Amino acid sequence: MNYANIKYFDIANGEGVRTSLFVSGCRRHCKGCFNAVTWDFLFGKPFDKEIEDKIIESCKDPNIAGLTLLGGDPFEPENQRGLINLIRRFKTECSGKNLWAYSGYLFDVDMIPGGMVYTEVTDEMLKAIDVLVDGRFELDLKDISLRFRGSSNQRIIDLKKSLVANRTIVIDRLMEREKID
Numbered sequence: 001m002n003y004a005n006i007k008y009f010d011i012a013n014g015e016g017v018r019t020s021l022f023v024s025g026c027r028r029h030c031k032g033c034f035n036a037v038t039w040d041f042l043f044g045k046p047f048d049k050e051i052e053d054k055i056i057e058s059c060k061d062p063n064i065a066g067l068t069l070l071g072g073d074p075f076e077p078e079n080q081r082g083l084i085n086l087i088r089r090f091k092t093e094c095s096g097k098n099l100w101a102y103s104g105y106l107f108d109v110d111m112i113p114g115g116m117v118y119t120e121v122t123d124e125m126l127k128a129i130d131v132l133v134d135g136r137f138e139l140d141l142k143d144i145s146l147r148f149r150g151s152s153n154q155r156i157i158d159l160k161k162s163l164v165a166n167r168t169i170v171i172d173r174l175m176e177r178e179k180i181d
């Protein structure tokens, strides 16, 4: 797996101050994508142990709320396999921190058995992630007033609650605005 960028002390991609990892590779090709250079799986640099260590260390900082995975698309099958070790380490070494992920694929369609990006590690990834922002970027539904997502079709999903309830639980839009504005 290659990665395009890492933002330390990022405040745009999830609640609180975070480390954000932008992986390379996305087959969704949404019109108006904010980061089209990352569609190429070979863009950027190889993701190696050294950079994994650096990300884990950054997340241990008491000022950091957690880690965000985006791209590109972390749920492309190659990227799931490239990220699973980092995710396992994050869960064991960064207790108390939360994990967010972004994907152009849909949680309850593409990430279930038989779905377009379901792999042998998808369930483990989903169990580890606290909040998933899913869905393609739709240019016609672009809304710059939204926090944490680019278009209104995209959902901010509470994955922990969703997996327990066995249904998709979207963080309430009104609550979201009250909390953020």
Ligand code: SF4
Pocket (backbone or CB within 6 Å): 026, 027, 028, 029, 030, 033, 034, 035, 036, 071, 072, 073, 103, 104, 105, 135, 136, 137
């Ligand atoms: S899923 Fe995300 S990275 Fe991929 S094309 Fe759509 S907006 Fe761009």
